[in-house]
Amino acid sequence: MITLRIDDQKIEVAEGTNLLHACLANDIYIPNLCYIEGMKHPPVSCRLCFVEIEGRDHPVSSCSVWVGEALVVHTDTPTVRQLQKTALQLLLSVHDVDCKNCPANRNCALQEMAKFLKVALKSKSFGRLLKETRIDERHPFLEYYPNRCVLCGKCVYVCRQHQNRVGLTFAKRGIDTVVSFYGRPHTEPPPCDSCQACVEVCPVAALLAKY
Ligand code: SF4
Ligand code: SF4
Ligand code: FES
CATH class of the missing domain: 3.10.20.740 (Ubiquitin-like (UB roll))
Structure with a gap:
């Protein structure tokens, strides 16, 4: 010790x-x-x-x-x-x-x-x-509020821990940086089983469950 x-x-x-x-x-x-x-x-x-x-x-x-x-x-x-x-x-x-x-x-x-x-x-x-994008609702289970997000990265971390693959990631740069739902290519549905770990860990309600 x-x-x-x-x-x-x-x-x-x-x-x-x-x-x-x-x-x-x-x-x-x-x-x-x-x-x-x-x-x-x-x-x-x-x-x-x-x-x-x-x-x-x-x-x-x-x-x-x-x-x-x-x-x-x-x-x-x-x-x-x-x-x-x-x-x-x-x-x-x-x-x-x-x-x-x-x-x-x-x-x-x-x-x-x-x-x-x-x-x-x-x-x-x-x-x-503030960013121009107010809410990103493209995800089947989640809503994302870019202007609440403090870019702490906790959601990205817990998603990787849970799924061991990229369900959430950061996109863009500088002031425009956001959490992005989709891995690549963007046409595919996100790898997400709606565990809600990202919603629970977010310290500022920037990620919310849709239902
Ligand atoms: S946990 Fe919340 S505040 Fe932190 S990066 Fe994710 S969405 Fe943004
Ligand atoms: S409660 Fe917290 S996350 Fe929500 S608007 Fe106020 S300071 Fe921002
Ligand atoms: S830099 Fe230490 S908690 Fe964020």
Whole structure:
């Protein structure tokens, strides 16, 4: 076992434990969106889960650290909080904040993080850039809301785990990036048995079951 000091707590973890997981499992909340417990290769894409580790020059994404030695970790420094606020504000700047009409209302990762970090969900100082496509309804069992999607990739990951093939994937680039239902060629029906794992894992109700 390896001893970590995280803020004011001493925590024993097995070698190879994921640092973000170790914090969350010990009730030390770190904002996060793209990590799922058990991932061997987290995408490290949301850039929310920063911590500072003594002896390291820069803050690091905690989901990308596998504990191999004793560490002293700080989760609540001004630098960490500023990085997290900026990452969240960027996500919100391309997000259609319409909580009243959203199935995720009161059970939403963005709301939870905004409250925790004291970031306004709707800020006048940030413009909002939304995608033209409002809803993709081509899938037989699913609806996709591009302007709610935070591109965390959890749906893509659980679909691959469940089916061991590509049922969901990312398509397009940059601001236009979306989750796409169809593998190639697009004329074939998607490989989907309607397990709903993607709907359940989505932190913001961007994927919904049709029935
Ligand atoms: S996903 Fe969350 S923040 Fe976005 S509209 Fe829905 S409830 Fe509001
Ligand atoms: S649809 Fe949901 S789970 Fe999938 S990438 Fe978008 S926000 Fe994440
Ligand atoms: S949870 Fe670590 S970068 Fe997203």
